[in-house]
Amino acid sequence: MNAPLQSVDSRRAGALLEVRNLQKFYGAARTWFSRRQYPVQAVDDVSFDVARGETLSLVGESGCGKTTTAKSVLRLIEPTAGSVRLDGEEVTGLGREEMRQRRRDLQIIFQDPYASLNPRMTAGDIVAEPMRNFSLDGLTSEKARSERVKWLFSKVGLRAEAMKKYPYEFSGGQRQRLGIARALALSPKLIVCDEPVSALDVSVQAQVINLLMDLQAEFGVAYLFVAHDLAVVRHISHRVAVMYLGKIVEIADRDTLFSSPRHPYTEILLSAVPAPTPGKRAERRVMSGDPPSPANPPTGCRFHPRCPLAAPVCRQVSPSLTPRSDAVGAKTAHFVACHVR
Amino acid sequence: MSNVAFAVSPSAPEAGRDEPHSDACASLEDLGEKHRLRALKWRWLRKHPTLIVGVLVLAVVTLVSVGAPWIATHDPQAIDPLARLQAPSAEHFFGTDAMGRDVFSRAVWGGRVSLLVALTVAVLATGFGVLLGLVASFVRWADSLIMRVMDGLMAMPDILLAIALMAITTADLRTVVFAITVPQIPRVVRLVRSLALSLREQLFVEAAHAVGTRLPSILWRHVLPNLLAPLAVQATFIAAAAVLVEAGLSFLGAGIPPQVASWGNMMADGRNFVVMAFHIILYPGLLLAATVLGINLVGDGLRDALDPRLARQL
Numbered sequence: 001m002n003a004p005l006q007s008v009d010s011r012r013a014g015a016l017l018e019v020r021n022l023q024k025f026y027g028a029a030r031t032w033f034s035r036r037q038y039p040v041q042a043v044d045d046v047s048f049d050v051a052r053g054e055t056l057s058l059v060g061e062s063g064c065g066k067t068t069t070a071k072s073v074l075r076l077i078e079p080t081a082g083s084v085r086l087d088g089e090e091v092t093g094l095g096r097e098e099m100r101q102r103r104r105d106l107q108i109i110f111q112d113p114y115a116s117l118n119p120r121m122t123a124g125d126i127v128a129e130p131m132r133n134f135s136l137d138g139l140t141s142e143k144a145r146s147e148r149v150k151w152l153f154s155k156v157g158l159r160a161e162a163m164k165k166y167p168y169e170f171s172g173g174q175r176q177r178l179g180i181a182r183a184l185a186l187s188p189k190l191i192v193c194d195e196p197v198s199a200l201d202v203s204v205q206a207q208v209i210n211l212l213m214d215l216q217a218e219f220g221v222a223y224l225f226v227a228h229d230l231a232v233v234r235h236i237s238h239r240v241a242v243m244y245l246g247k248i249v250e251i252a253d254r255d256t257l258f259s260s261p262r263h264p265y266t267e268i269l270l271s272a273v274p275a276p277t278p279g280k281r282a283e284r285r286v287m288s289g290d291p292p293s294p295a296n297p298p299t300g301c302r303f304h305p306r307c308p309l310a311a312p313v314c315r316q317v318s319p320s321l322t323p324r325s326d327a328v329g330a331k332t333a334h335f336v337a338c339h340v341r
Numbered sequence: 342m343s344n345v346a347f348a349v350s351p352s353a354p355e356a357g358r359d360e361p362h363s364d365a366c367a368s369l370e371d372l373g374e375k376h377r378l379r380a381l382k383w384r385w386l387r388k389h390p391t392l393i394v395g396v397l398v399l400a401v402v403t404l405v406s407v408g409a410p411w412i413a414t415h416d417p418q419a420i421d422p423l424a425r426l427q428a429p430s431a432e433h434f435f436g437t438d439a440m441g442r443d444v445f446s447r448a449v450w451g452g453r454v455s456l457l458v459a460l461t462v463a464v465l466a467t468g469f470g471v472l473l474g475l476v477a478s479f480v481r482w483a484d485s486l487i488m489r490v491m492d493g494l495m496a497m498p499d500i501l502l503a504i505a506l507m508a509i510t511t512a513d514l515r516t517v518v519f520a521i522t523v524p525q526i527p528r529v530v531r532l533v534r535s536l537a538l539s540l541r542e543q544l545f546v547e548a549a550h551a552v553g554t555r556l557p558s559i560l561w562r563h564v565l566p567n568l569l570a571p572l573a574v575q576a577t578f579i580a581a582a583a584v585l586v587e588a589g590l591s592f593l594g595a596g597i598p599p600q601v602a603s604w605g606n607m608m609a610d611g612r613n614f615v616v617m618a619f620h621i622i623l624y625p626g627l628l629l630a631a632t633v634l635g636i637n638l639v640g641d642g643l644r645d646a647l648d649p650r651l652a653r654q655l
Contacts, residue, residue: 100553100555107552116548118545119545120566121566130552133553179548182548186553
């Protein structure tokens with residue numbers, strides 16, 4: 001597992017975020033009265049990098065561990081094992097106050113724009129809260145913070161008068177803009193976007209996605225973008241990682257992944273994207289069965305029971321993420337975890 | 342509805358004077374907004390008649406108690422052996438008791454004790470309850486410790502626990518308040534803990550954690566404000582319970598010292614003379630019932646008014 005990743009390391013030296021062998025098991029504890037439980041392996045041995053100013057998308061079906069991975073990076077979920085480095089500094093294992101300080105560089109936009117805003121605080125207070133938590137230069141006074149809130153509101157396309165309103169007075173899209181303003185308040189280096197548009201109307205989704213891209217262009221912030229909508233992912237990402245049952249099965253540049261996917265799961269996933277013109281869709285591949293339980297994952301490759309290409313080796317050996325060669329034979333940044341392809 | 346228009350007009354010249362000329366339009370809009378808000382408030386009040394009735398009853402009792410020195414016609418402690426067990430008359434509105442004391446004056450002064458006890462017990466029990474409830478819900482190891490102690494307190498009836506506490510102290514107002522407060526705390530702790538446990542899982546609390554908010558600020562800014570409505574309701578019910586328990590304690594002779602007039606004391610004194618002087622026990626009893634009813638009406642009204650969902654939960 002380590003060998004190929006070291007090559008990732010050397011290729012992307014100075015990546016902003018380096019996640020190595022991240023693991024999150026739920027329910028491994030044994031209590032006095034219950035039998036030993038098999039832990040749910042929500043995330044198992046996940047490694048990836050995010051470069052400065054880059055958008056890496058995590059895609060996969062429901063329950064594959066995308067959100068757990070994203071929240072583990074922020075330690076909103078405490079990972080079971082593995083390392084998360086931001087700017088070369090280890091984030092896991094930091095004490096409470098050190099971690100709190102680290103959060104200035106590491107922010108999140110939540111999926112649900114309704115539940116993620118305190119109904120009893122005004123919009124201005126919500127966006128000012130991150131700044132109140134840290135005594136930042138030039139933002140110690142109420143007035144300076146209020147100025148910055150006004151500026152942030154203009155950046156995310158909200159009127160300054162909206163500062164005095166309460167969350168229930170906003171629409172879903174406007175609330176998500178508030179969430180974005182709050183995440184931007186501390187000028188973070190990385191924002192984890194946990195399905196930020198999946199709760200919004202389609203017409204509003206595009207506006208919010210474009211806003212996120214504009215903000216990235218202006219501030220150079222990197223996104224770890226969790227999504228299941230492949231059209232959105234294709235629009236916003238620089239690179240894409242595909243997850244299946246707690247593991248990354250393929251990482252590649254967006255164009256490579258969408259034009260020449262290697263992993264059978266990625267192929268099937270991409271074939272599920274609706275075509276813009278009816279009848280124009282290429283052959284649709286349908287997987288049989290449901291995803292297996294992460295509490296008792298299949299041996300070997302986790303995808304083998306549903307894989308059309310499964311070979312005997314897939315049942316026994318878990319494939320590792322290895323780089324694929326291009327036409328000339330040089331190693332590329334296209335990593336696939338598959339014995340067959 | 343007439344006082345809606347009345348209420349708005351005084352602010353009109355003020356708004357015109359304070360605002361710069363260019364903002365005249367804005368201030369007019371403001372005025373419309375104020376008018377709308379007042380109309381809304383009025384409608385809101387009319388939709389909650391229990392709240393109005395409760396507040397009115399409590400207001401009367403409060404005014405009478407606060408104004409006791411001016412309203413009372415006699416010294417509540419003055420004994421007059423010649424005027425024992427007199428029926429209500431122009432001289433003694435509620436008659437006199439077995440020692441010739443004026444029942445009306447004693448009832449008026451006794452209201453002070455009841456309201457004081459109600460208020461302090463409600464505030465203290467809510468305060469300590471919030472503190473313990475928040476600790477129980479956010480500090481994991483303290484949870485089972487605090488909750489088992491609370492379960493233990495709840496296992497005993499309020500009045501018995503209060504009597505037991507009174508038995509180990511001397512009788513004065515402070516110890517009575519203490520003895521009544523302690524049995525009420527577990528109810529608040531349970532309410533706060535259960536609400537806080539669900540609040541801490543709310544996404545906006547996780548969001549606050551993510552933007553680097555420290556635990557005390559999370560409690561203060563995010564948890565407490567969302568607890569206020571159910572707490573206000575709970576506090577009124579505690580106040581009502583406190584009035585009853587205080588009267589019960591005094592009636593049993595375990596509460597307020599006998600020389601201080603309180604509704605419970607008066608009823609205890611009168612119980613031997615129920616047959617010949619029913620009025621001694623009647624008037625304090627009626628006042629007690631009215632006060633408790635008033636507080637409960639306010640509590641019910643608040644509950645419905647503040648959160649319609651809560652009305653179905655409780």
